[in-house]
Amino acid sequence: MMRRATRADLPAIVALLADDTLGAGREDASLPLNAAYLSAFEAIERDENQFLAVAEQDGALLGCLHLTFLPGISRLGAWRGQVESVRVAAAARGSGLGRRMLEWAAETARARGCTLVQLTTDKTRPEAHRFYESLGYQPTHIGYKLPL
Amino acid sequence: MMRRATRADLPAIVALLADDTLGAGREDASLPLNAAYLSAFEAIERDENQFLAVAEQDGALLGCLHLTFLPGISRLGAWRGQVESVRVAAAARGSGLGRRMLEWAAETARARGCTLVQLTTDKTRPEAHRFYESLGYQPTHIGYKLPL
Numbered sequence: 606m607m608r609r610a611t612r613a614d615l616p617a618i619v620a621l622l623a624d625d626t627l628g629a630g631r632e633d634a635s636l637p638l639n640a641a642y643l644s645a646f647e648a649i650e651r652d653e654n655q656f657l658a659v660a661e662q663d664g665a666l667l668g669c670l671h672l673t674f675l676p677g678i679s680r681l682g683a684w685r686g687q688v689e690s691v692r693v694a695a696a697a698r699g700s701g702l703g704r705r706m707l708e709w710a711a712e713t714a715r716a717r718g719c720t721l722v723q724l725t726t727d728k729t730r731p732e733a734h735r736f737y738e739s740l741g742y743q744p745t746h747i748g749y750k751l752p753l
Numbered sequence: 754m755m756r757r758a759t760r761a762d763l764p765a766i767v768a769l770l771a772d773d774t775l776g777a778g779r780e781d782a783s784l785p786l787n788a789a790y791l792s793a794f795e796a797i798e799r800d801e802n803q804f805l806a807v808a809e810q811d812g813a814l815l816g817c818l819h820l821t822f823l824p825g826i827s828r829l830g831a832w833r834g835q836v837e838s839v840r841v842a843a844a845a846r847g848s849g850l851g852r853r854m855l856e857w858a859a860e861t862a863r864a865r866g867c868t869l870v871q872l873t874t875d876k877t878r879p880e881a882h883r884f885y886e887s888l889g890y891q892p893t894h895i896g897y898k899l900p901l
Contacts, residue, residue: 622826622827628827631827631829632827639830641829642826642829642830643830645824645831646826646830648832649824649825652802654802655824657826671825671827675821676797676800677793677797677819677838678763678767678790678817678838679770679819679837680779680780681780681787682789682791682793683793686901689823689825689827690825690826720901721898721900721901722898722899723873723898724896725896726894726897727894737897740899742897742898743898743899744897745897746874746875746876746895746896746897746898747882747892747894747895748873748893749871749872749885749886749894750871750891750893750894751859751869751871751888751891753869
């Protein structure tokens with residue numbers, strides 16, 4: 606049910622990202638799609654350490670998740686899986702899909718040799734915090750961002 | 754003063770990572786170096802989106818920082834710079850080197866087209882929090898980790 610996203614999925618992915626309290630002010634889901642999304646998709650597609658995934662069910666795209674495999678020197682040269690841009694379609698929320706998506710991400714990262722999965726979530730998303738904590742994620746860090 | 758790390762820098766980088774309250778329990782700075790570090794270095798070296806950097810002064814390696822350029826669909830297909838594994842040698846702490854290293858990271862990320870820099874820092878590092886906040890970093894997120 607989780608598969609690699611294709612270019613044809615891009616409008617639906619952007620619509621998912623935009624259908625969100627924070628995403629609504631940051632994305633542009635109008636068609637034809639903003640060319641910046643296509644450039645980003647191409648950069649993801651040509652990088653073997655990027656896996657942009659979608660959850661499909663009965664032909665409908667119900668979720669998306671961007672998994673990145675990150676090499677690093679720290680922790681004995683550990684690879685990490687990093688999860689970004691998690692969204693579940695409004696119609697599928699509460700169905701357990703998000704849990705299955707994150708379990709898929711952990712399995713996929715493990716299969717690539719990662720020893721941990723990391724992600725950040727905005728402090729204003731208490732439901733997301735409960736969700737990740739229910740999956741065993743530990744809120745050990747503060748996530749900082751600097752706009753350039 | 755900031756330059757790309759070479760394989761010859763690796764023992765000094767691992768020594769910096771290990772000379773730290775959290776790193777001491779996670780790294781192995783013994784020589785010959787654990788082969789896992791060499792594999793990790795090679796993976797970083799062959800990935801154009803990875804920039805493992807060191808700060809050198811008068812022939813001494815005084816700091817390290819791992820910068821990754823991350824493509825993504827979110828935020829109008831924004832590229833992000835991500836900073837990991839920041840360390841300043843004990844002898845150079847308080848000298849402003851850390852600040853110059855992070856300014857270098859932001860400039861380098863901007864030059865690559867990134868629109869933000871992100872990083873996480875352990876909740877048990879209050880000095881790091883003050884440091885990043887003094888540089889304009891905003892603590893908007895919670896950083897979660899799941900060991901695999």
